[in-house]
Every structure is written in structure tokens, then in C-alpha cells.
Amino acid sequence: MKKKIVIGLLGTILDSGTSRKRWEKWRPTVSIGQFDDFLVDRFEILHTRDSNRLAHCVRDDLAFVSPESELNLHTVDFNDPWDFEEVYGRLYDFAKAYPFDPENEEYYLHITTGTHVAQICLFLLSESRIVPGSLIQTSPQSRNRTGEAGTYRIIDLDLSQYSKIHERFNRQTRDDVDFLKSGIATRNKRFNEMIEEIEHVALRSNSPLLLLGPTGAGKSQLANRIHALKKTHNTVDGSFVEVNCATLRGDQAMAMIFGHTKGAFTGAVNAREGLMKRADQGILFLDEIGELDLDVQAMLLRALETGHFLPVGSDQESTSHFQLIAGTNQDLSKRVQEGLFRHDLLARINLWTFLLPGLAERPEDIEPNINFEMEQFEQNHGQQVRFARDAQKRFLSFSTSNEALWSGNFRDLNACVTRMATLSSGGVIDSATVEAEIQRLHKTWIELGSPPKPSVAKKHIVDEDMWLSLDLFDQIQLRQVLKVCKESRSLSDAGRKLFEKSRLQKQSSNDSDRLRKYLAKFDITWKDIEAVRSA
Numbered sequence: 001m002k003k004k005i006v007i008g009l010l011g012t013i014l015d016s017g018t019s020r021k022r023w024e025k026w027r028p029t030v031s032i033g034q035f036d037d038f039l040v041d042r043f044e045i046l047h048t049r050d051s052n053r054l055a056h057c058v059r060d061d062l063a064f065v066s067p068e069s070e071l072n073l074h075t076v077d078f079n080d081p082w083d084f085e086e087v088y089g090r091l092y093d094f095a096k097a098y099p100f101d102p103e104n105e106e107y108y109l110h111i112t113t114g115t116h117v118a119q120i121c122l123f124l125l126s127e128s129r130i131v132p133g134s135l136i137q138t139s140p141q142s143r144n145r146t147g148e149a150g151t152y153r154i155i156d157l158d159l160s161q162y163s164k165i166h167e168r169f170n171r172q173t174r175d176d177v178d179f180l181k182s183g184i185a186t187r188n189k190r191f192n193e194m195i196e197e198i199e200h201v202a203l204r205s206n207s208p209l210l211l212l213g214p215t216g217a218g219k220s221q222l223a224n225r226i227h228a229l230k231k232t233h234n235t236v237d238g239s240f241v242e243v244n245c246a247t248l249r250g251d252q253a254m255a256m257i258f259g260h261t262k263g264a265f266t267g268a269v270n271a272r273e274g275l276m277k278r279a280d281q282g283i284l285f286l287d288e289i290g291e292l293d294l295d296v297q298a299m300l301l302r303a304l305e306t307g308h309f310l311p312v313g314s315d316q317e318s319t320s321h322f323q324l325i326a327g328t329n330q331d332l333s334k335r336v337q338e339g340l341f342r343h344d345l346l347a348r349i350n351l352w353t354f355l356l357p358g359l360a361e362r363p364e365d366i367e368p369n370i371n372f373e374m375e376q377f378e379q380n381h382g383q384q385v386r387f388a389r390d391a392q393k394r395f396l397s398f399s400t401s402n403e404a405l406w407s408g409n410f411r412d413l414n415a416c417v418t419r420m421a422t423l424s425s426g427g428v429i430d431s432a433t434v435e436a437e438i439q440r441l442h443k444t445w446i447e448l449g450s451p452p453k454p455s456v457a458k459k460h461i462v463d464e465d466m467w468l469s470l471d472l473f474d475q476i477q478l479r480q481v482l483k484v485c486k487e488s489r490s491l492s493d494a495g496r497k498l499f500e501k502s503r504l505q506k507q508s509s510n511d512s513d514r515l516r517k518y519l520a521k522f523d524i525t526w527k528d529i530e531a532v533r534s535a
Contacts (some may be wrong), residue, residue, distance in 0.1 A: 003041035006136065007077075007098075008110025009118055010055050011049035018057045025151055026140040028112040029058055034065030034149035040107075042070040046094065046380060049077050083114045088121040106156070107133025127157045173199065180225050186370045187364040193435040194354055202226045203233055203350050208304065208349040213356030216409030219327035222356065223285040226325065230283070235484050236323065239284025241275045245289040251312065253296045257286075258303075259269050260312035274311060278305060279322040290341060297477055301345045302323075322448040324349065353513075359409045363400040369410065371400070373417035385421040392433045395420075405445045461528050478522060481515075482529070491515060491526045 001114060008029060015029045016022075043062060047055040052075075059071045076090050091529070100107065109122045109131055125131045135155040141148050176199045177192075209226070211219040217279055220242065227240035248256055251265060273408030276284060288293070292300070303309040304324060308317045325470050335341035359366065380383050387395065398404055399413075406412050420429045420437050461482055466476060481498065488494035495511025502511075519525065 001522060003105045003291050004039065004108065005042045005044065005105050005130070005133075006040050006108045006110055006152075007044040008046065008112075008136075009034075009114035009122075010045055010051055010058060011113030012051050012054065014113055014353075016054060018054065022057075022061075026148065027058070027061075028138045029110065030061050030065060031111065031149045032136070032139050032152065033062045033069060035152060038152060040066060043070065044072050044074060044098075046076045047089075048073045048081075049075055064376070070457055081118050084117050084121070087117050088114075088124065091121050091125060092130065095125055100132055102132045107131060108136040109133060110138070111135050112138045123157075153216075153297075167308065170461065176203070176229055179229055179259050180222065180371065182221070182225070184365075185368045186362070186422045187355075187368065191362055191365065194356075198222075198354055199224070199229070202230055203235060205352070206235075206323045206327060207351050210349050210351075210353040211325065211327045211356060212329070212353060213327075214358045214409060215331050216411040217329075217356040217358055218410055219356055220285065220287055223283070223325045223327065227283045227285075230530075236282055238280050238322070239278060240283050240285065241279040242285040242287065243275055243290040248292070248296075250293060253293060253297070255312045258299060258311050261314045263313065265312065265507040268313070271311075276309060276320045276322065277318055280320040282322060283325055284322045285325045285327065287327040288329070289326040290328045290332055290335050294340075294342060296344045297345050301342065301348060304348055336486060359406040359413060360404065366399050366413070367396055369413060370396075370417060373414055374421065376414075377418060377421045379513050381421075383421075383423050385429060387429045387434075388431065391429050391434045394431060395429075395434045395438075398434075403438075404441070406446060407445055412441070461524055461532050462522060466522070480516065482524075485515075485519075485526075485529045486532065 011028055015027045017025060017027070027042075029045065032038070033043070041464045043059075045059065054072050059073060062069065062071055074094065076094060078087055078090060079534060104271060109126050111119045111122050114122070122131075123135065135157065136152055137155060138150055140150040173196075177196050180195050180199055186195075198209075209223075209339075209360055211222060213219055213294060223242070224240055226237065230236040245253070254260075255265070255268070255272065255274070257275050259272055260268050260278055262268060262271045286300075297532075299309055303320065307319050307321050309320070311318055332346050332350075336343045336346055359369070374385060399406075400415065408415075416437050419440070420433050423433050423436075424430075425433075436498050462478070470478070483492045486498050488497060492512045495515040499511045499514060516526070
């Protein structure tokens with residue numbers, strides 16, 4: 001059995017009294033020694049110097065009601081018991097110097113006595129595990145019955161032990177993740193894992209976030225959602241300020257982002273507050289940050305590191321404490337090598353980087369996003385629209401196939417659903433409307449010069465999830481087979497290399513077919529290998 005140790009502040013009001021009548025009132029510190037089911041091995045009583053007499057009286061009374069307990073007094077002086085910084089500092093110093101032995105002793109911080117400030121400080125010391133113990137709270141049994149021990153309650157701040165509280169936290173996290181996804185029940189495992197990490201980081205950090213991904217992948221919408229989530233959790237106070245850096249050039253970029261004074265340049269009739277100042281205590285979203293000029297990048301870096309910047313034409317610094325979210329569809333590392341992006345700025349904004357995949361890379365998420373777009377159309381136009389069964393099957397088949405390039409990503413999807421819903425007859429999208437939309441999309445992508453959609457195996461013949469599902473034996477064998485295939489000119493050439501011994505022994509007459517069947521076990525075709533080799 002571990003020893004029970006109670007640490008608490010002497011209550012100058014509740015514990016007061018030195019006359020015989022003191023036994024007729026409930027005294028919280030003395031009451032702890034009166035519980036038959038909570039035997040204390042040692043009391044550590046903290047008191048101020050001017051309550052020394054009361055401290056000795058309480059110690060003697062505890063010795064009377066709990067003679068088996070060891071009693072220690074500690075002088076802890078507060079110049080101002082309502083000064084949070086001072087009270088926490090004194091209690092922290094006591095805790096850091098105390099010889100805790102959690103393997104052999106259990107510790108309880110008594111939070112009934114002391115000022116509200118002191119009680120909060122004791123709570124924080126326990127919650128942070130600086131004091132490795134629980135809280136104990138005492139209360140009188142009844143206002144009409146005096147001199148009794150009352151009741152006590154143990155509070156363990158390890159919230160993982162409380163299933164309802166723990167589930168509430170989990171539910172809140174799920175709600176937050178769902179909010180970031182606009183309520184869309186996405187199915188792509190990697191995308192969902194990424195959003196969960198973004199939720200975690202967004203609520204615990206004000207460091208810059210870098211969102212990568214192709215145009216239309218949803219960077220702007222996600223940044224806006226991050227701000228709204230932080231606003232809900234009171235981790236940000238200011239506004240969400242957005243600008244597309246691709247629309248800014250030179251002095252215009254400087255003036256737009258950092259502001260300018262009156263007369264700073266031709267046309268500056270009045271002083272203007274820049275976007276950075278408007279984002280003070282909020283979030284500044286710089287979309288296409290890779291398009292900023294180098295001098296703007298230098299000013300941005302200084303603002304990120306110091307919170308200070310110079311408006312155009314001013315010799316007086318302005319301040320803004322903001323969180324930066326940057327978006328780009330460019331390879332910023334390549335821009336650094338080309339001398340078009342500052343290496344130090346990239347290092348500063350590259351702490352939390354998230355790659356948003358294009359719509360074509362998330363075929364399993366296309367259906368829930370179609371449903372979302374249909375719901376949005378209904379909300380915006382007050383008209384309920386649905387697919388005819390055959391039309392829905394045809395459109396889903398097309399939209400998840402290699403025919404659908406989705407070069408504009410979610411902008412393409414939003415536009416095509418809006419068109420079909422608008423053209424629907426009687427609120428039903430039929431097969432003819434779907435076929436017409438498919439032809440329109442094909443024509444649009446051809447006119448825009450969109451490259452053919454890469455196969456799923458464009459970058460990796462076998463994705464990570466599949467590798468993990470294979471036995472180590474199959475992994476080693478398949479890696480070697482693929483290595484030979486990628487180094488070979490054709491399927492026949494690879495077959496000859498892989499089955500050279502079998503050919504000499506005439507055990508197989510068709511190396512190509514043998515290799516084709518082996519690859520088919522893993523859903524791999526020779527076209528997949530050629531795509532990776534030419535990428």
C-alpha cells in the first residue's frame with residue numbers, strides 16, 4: 001500500500017479559530033484527518049508567516065484527530081495572494097523542491113482552502129503533473145450540523161480515465177474534422193488522415209501553414225475553414241484576409257499587402273491600410289505565394305519573424321501579429337534553385353506542409369463530392385434535383401474513369417453539376433443531359449490542352465497500401481521483377497531475362513504470357529510499367 005500524502009494551503013478563514021468553540025465549526029484541513037476511510041500518512045500544510053499561530057493550532061488539532069499522521073508546516077509567503085504570477089511562482093518553487101516519491105506515495109492537493117487564485121494554481125500544478133497526484137476537495141455535511149468531518153471527493157485530472165469526457169473530446173475532434181471537409185463524407189484514406197493532422201495542428205499552433213496542390217484543389221476553401229475552426233475554438237480573434245499573389249506585381253504588391261502612406265506613389269491620394277494590418281490577430285492567406293517578387297518576400301519574412309513591417313512611403317514601422325497560410329501549385333524548391341524564391345522564406349513557411357491531391361487522384365471521393373454539389377445547388381437555388389438511375393450510373397462511371405481529366409479539379413465538378421442541374425427537366429438529370437455534359441467536358445479539356453490523365457500507377461506502380469498488404473516474400477520478389485521490367489525494352493525482353501533458365505530447360509514456351517500473368521496477380525499491366533518509366 002502506498003502512503004497517502006495531503007498537500008494543502010491553510011485556510012485563514014475556513015480553518016480559523018483557536019478557542020474551544022472551534023470544534024463546533026467545520027474546518028476543511030482538520031476534516032481530512034477525520035475520515036475513517038481515508039487515512040492520511042502525512043500532511044504538508046502550507047501557510048503564510050502571519051498565520052503562524054493558526055497553523056500550529058491546526059497542526060495540533062490534526063494530531064488529536066489523526067495521531068497516526070506525520071504533520072509538517074511550510075512557510076510560503078505571498079505579498080499579494082491575488083497576484084496569479086506570484087502565487088503560482090511560489091507554489092511552483094515549493095513543488096519543484098519537494099522530494100516526490102510516486103512509486104511509494106500517493107499525493108493529494110487540497111483545493112478547498114486558499115484564494116481562488118491559489119486554487120487555480122494548485123489545479124494547474126496537478127494538471128501539468130508538476131505535482132504527480134490528484135486533487136482532493138472537502139465540503140461540510142450540512143450547514144445545520146457542526147463539528148463533523150463532512151465529505152471529500154478525489155478528482156484525478158487524467159481525463160483519459162473518464163470515458164464520457166474522453167468520448168466528448170473524440171466527438172469534438174470528429175466534428176472539427178468534418179467541418180474542415182465541409183461535411184463531405186470523403187473516403188480517401190490519405191486525404192482523411194491529412195485533414196485530421198491539419199485539425200490537430202490548426203488548434204495547437206499559430207505557425208505558418210503551407211498548402212500545396214493544383215489549381216482548384218480546394219486550398220482557399222480549406223484555409224477559410226481553418227480560420228473559422230480556430231475562431232470557434234477562440235484560438236484566433238482577427239479576420240480572414242485573402243489575396244491571390246498572381247494578381248499582384250511590384251509596387252502594387254507592396255502597397256496591397258503592407259499598405260501605403262498618402263502620396264507614396266502616383267495615385268496614392270489617401271493612406272491605405274494593407275492586408276497584413278487587416279489580418280492582425282487573424283489569418284493572412286497568400287494564395288500562389290510563389291508569384292511574389294523577391295523584395296516583397298523579404299518584407300514578408302521580416303513581418304513573420306518580428307511582427308513589424310514598413311508601409312510603402314512610411315518611415316514608421318507598423319505591427320501585425322497574424323498567422324500565415326500560404327498556398328501554391330508550384331514547386332517552391334525549384335523556384336529557390338531558379339533564384340525566384342527566397343530560401344530563408346521557404347524554410348520559415350515550410351514547418352507544416354500539406355499536399356492537397358487533385359480530384360482525379362481521389363476517385364473514391366468523387367461520388368460524395370457530387371452529392372455535396374447537388375446539395376449546394378438546392379440550397380442556392382431552392383430547387384431539389386436528382387439523377388435518374390441510369391444517368392447517375394453513367395456519370396459516376398465516367399467521372400471516376402481515365403476519361404475524366406478534371407484538370408480544373410473541384411471547379412470543374414462544381415461547374416458540370418451546376419450545368420446539369422440547371423438543364424434538368426422536372427428536377428431530374430437524365431441520360432441525355434449527362435451525355436451532353438460529358439461531351440462538353442471533353443471539348444473543354446481538349447481546348448485547354450489538358451494532358452491525358454495519368455493512370456493510378458503513374459508515379460508508383462504499386463501504392464503504399466498494397467505493399468503493406470503483401471507478405472515480405474512477395475514484396476522482395478515483386479520488387480526484383482519490377483526492377484527488371486523497368487530496365488527492359490518490352491514485355492518479351494523482360495520475360496526472357498526473368499525466365500532465362502526455364503527457357504534453356506524448355507519448361508515454358510511463352511515468357512511474355514508467364515510474366516503477364518504474374519503481374520496480373522497484383523493488378524499491374526505493362527502499360528503501368530511504361531508509364532512510370534517514361535514519367
